[in-house]
Amino acid sequence: MTATVIDGKAFAAKVRGQVAEHVARLKEVHGITPGLAVVLVGEDPASQVYVRSKGKMTVEVGMASFEHRLAIDTSEADLLKVVHDLNNDPAVHGILVQLPLPDHLDSDLVINAIDPAKDVDGFHISNVGLLGTGQKSMVPCTPLGSLMMLRDHLGSLSGKSAVVIGRSNIVGKPMAQLLLNDSCTVTIAHSRTADLPSVVRQADIVVAAVGRPQMVQGDWIKPGATVIDVGINRIDAGTKDDGSPKTRLVGDCDYDSCAAVAGAITPVPGGVGPMTIACLLANTVTACCRANGLAEPE
Numbered sequence: 001m002t003a004t005v006i007d008g009k010a011f012a013a014k015v016r017g018q019v020a021e022h023v024a025r026l027k028e029v030h031g032i033t034p035g036l037a038v039v040l041v042g043e044d045p046a047s048q049v050y051v052r053s054k055g056k057m058t059v060e061v062g063m064a065s066f067e068h069r070l071a072i073d074t075s076e077a078d079l080l081k082v083v084h085d086l087n088n089d090p091a092v093h094g095i096l097v098q099l100p101l102p103d104h105l106d107s108d109l110v111i112n113a114i115d116p117a118k119d120v121d122g123f124h125i126s127n128v129g130l131l132g133t134g135q136k137s138m139v140p141c142t143p144l145g146s147l148m149m150l151r152d153h154l155g156s157l158s159g160k161s162a163v164v165i166g167r168s169n170i171v172g173k174p175m176a177q178l179l180l181n182d183s184c185t186v187t188i189a190h191s192r193t194a195d196l197p198s199v200v201r202q203a204d205i206v207v208a209a210v211g212r213p214q215m216v217q218g219d220w221i222k223p224g225a226t227v228i229d230v231g232i233n234r235i236d237a238g239t240k241d242d243g244s245p246k247t248r249l250v251g252d253c254d255y256d257s258c259a260a261v262a263g264a265i266t267p268v269p270g271g272v273g274p275m276t277i278a279c280l281l282a283n284t285v286t287a288c289c290r291a292n293g294l295a296e297p298e
């Protein structure tokens with residue numbers, strides 16, 4: 001069997017197109033421009049890349065982009081003041097504080113200072129609670145993008161057996177919650193799980209969010225299962241012509257062996273990654289509509 005490749009890049013482009021249409025309508029009909037503010041503390045190279053690409057795509061779909069780049073030694077009080085000002089700024093409908101924060105800053109405190117209605121990352125404790133009780137919330141972008149791909153590929157997820165590998169607050173736990181809300185039978189696996197391969201082998205749906213390059217092997221996968229590879233890992237890939245080291249991105253799944261057994265699989269890059277930013281933009285439009293008492297995008 002060779003798996004169908006779930007093209008996250010194309011799907012994300014479609015979602016961004018829908019967001020752009022909604023933004024255009026909000027501007028034309030209601031005179032409202034959705035705005036997304038991104039706060040970056042320090043100069044972590046990966047975070048800088050993410051923030052740049054978020055800003056670029058925010059502008060591309062017609063929204064207002066606000067970037068706040070703060071020095072690495074910014075105090076907690078100063079960062080909280082920035083968050084507070086954004087909470088009170090009517091032009092800002094979504095606020096994202098780029099993680100990880102430098103060690104001297106308390107991430108939980110900062111995230112929980114964001115107005116939950118503007119918490120487009122869905123990490124505020126109120127949104128976590130709302131999602132956990134099946135109420136309307138802001139849903140974290142990476143799990144939301146993964147769920148959208150699963151629904152698009154499989155239709156109803158009801159009754160399916162799902163294994164989520166990883167229990168982080170930003171991916172594993174909300175992913176499991178979303179699958180449960182869609183009536184899957186969900187197992188959450190982690191570093192202490194006994195005999196992980198045989199746990200994974202039970203699953204119709206496997207979501208790998210581990211951060212270990214190519215860990216999940218093809219012989220762990222039930223034939224025909226749908227595999228969502230959330231992992232983004234940079235590994236060595238020999239040397240360039242000029243002798244400098246070369247790297248490449250891989251997921252948490254060993255792509256070739258998994259694709260030989262699975263029914264469908266997301267590639268890395270080009271799978272979950274692009275969907276994450278698309279969902280961030282979609283969440284900002286949702287937040288804007290809710291703030292203005294307008295119908296939300298479906």
Ligand code: NDP
Nearest residue numbers: 142166167168171190191209210211230231232272273276
């Ligand atoms: P974390 O490091 O926060 O969590 C990793 C989880 O994997 C933990 O729950 C850990 O278990 C579990 N784990 C670690 N080793 C093993 C193992 N050998 N067997 C089973 N479980 C294990 O990572 P994140 O959730 O933040 O990210 C996971 C991956 O997803 C990373 O590669 C990250 O780069 C990527 N990512 C991709 C995004 C995208 O847009 N596509 C967005 C966010 C993340 P325990 O709790 O027991 O330690």
